[in-house]
Amino acid sequence: MIYRFRAILDHDAKDDIFRDIEIRETDSLEDLHNAITQSFGFDGLEMASFYLSNEDWEQGEEISMFDVSEGHNTVKTMSETILNVVVDQTQTKLIYVYDFMNMWTFLVELAEIAEEADGTDYPNLMFVHGQIPDSAPEKTFESENLNDDLDEFDDEQDVDDYSDLDFDENWN
Template identity: 70%
Template sequence: MIFRFRVILDNDTEEDVFRDLEIRRTDTLEDLHNSITQAFGFDGAEMASFYLSDDQWNQGEEFSLFDLSDGLDAVSLMNETALDGILSEQQTKLIYVYDFFNMWTFFVELAEIVDEVEGVDYPNLMFVHGQIPDDAPEKTFEADDDDFDDFDEFDDDLDLEDYDGLDFDENWN
């Protein structure tokens, strides 16, 4: 079976920029990453991650290109994650971020699942629309004022001058 994806650049330009890709359902997220970077003309040398997403495009579990956790946390890696292991007719959306310095952000949606066509090489770039801009679109990270109403940085009743009450062994090593 073949997964058909629409990959849309998250941008605020006048023209939509997207690519339609086909890839085997048993391929990995790393294979999809390579297909996306080639389809949009990136060299593929930058850090990238996929994130599971819901219908409102909220960012969920991360699947990273490399393990940068220093072994502290479990990390899901692209090369260990098959597409059909995380995507289905019910779970169709991913967010893809390429180059964390420039934050190229893409909405990736599984559009349909079809039979493999004999003679077609996969992955397959099916359709190209729009030119990618020279620079990544600016991102605005905003929160509503009421998102922080319940936050009080110093609401912990901690006396920083009371060393005996801190339960801290200053000679721990």
């Protein structure tokens, strides 16, 4: 079977920018990563991760390019994760972040599952809409109670006064 994904540059972009990509359900997330980077014109050399997502596009479990946990945690990697294991008709959304310095963020959604077409090479870039900007869209973080949150800090606290803390100042 073939998965048809739409990869949309995050909603903070000024214009709609997306790519429609076909890929085999038995390909890995690394294959999808390569298809996305190539379709948007990236060199693919920067770190990237996929995150499972729910219907509200909330970030869930990370699936990274490499296991950098040094054996401390069990980490899923893109090369070892097959698409149909993490994506299906009930779990259709992924968040993809490319280049953690610039935070290119894409909303990736399974749009359709179809039969493989004879004579088609996969992954297949089906449709291109919009041009990628020169730099990643800036993230805007909004909070209704931002000023209220800031008011809870005590501006009168003396940061050099250690008398109320539970440690010996001369501990070493």
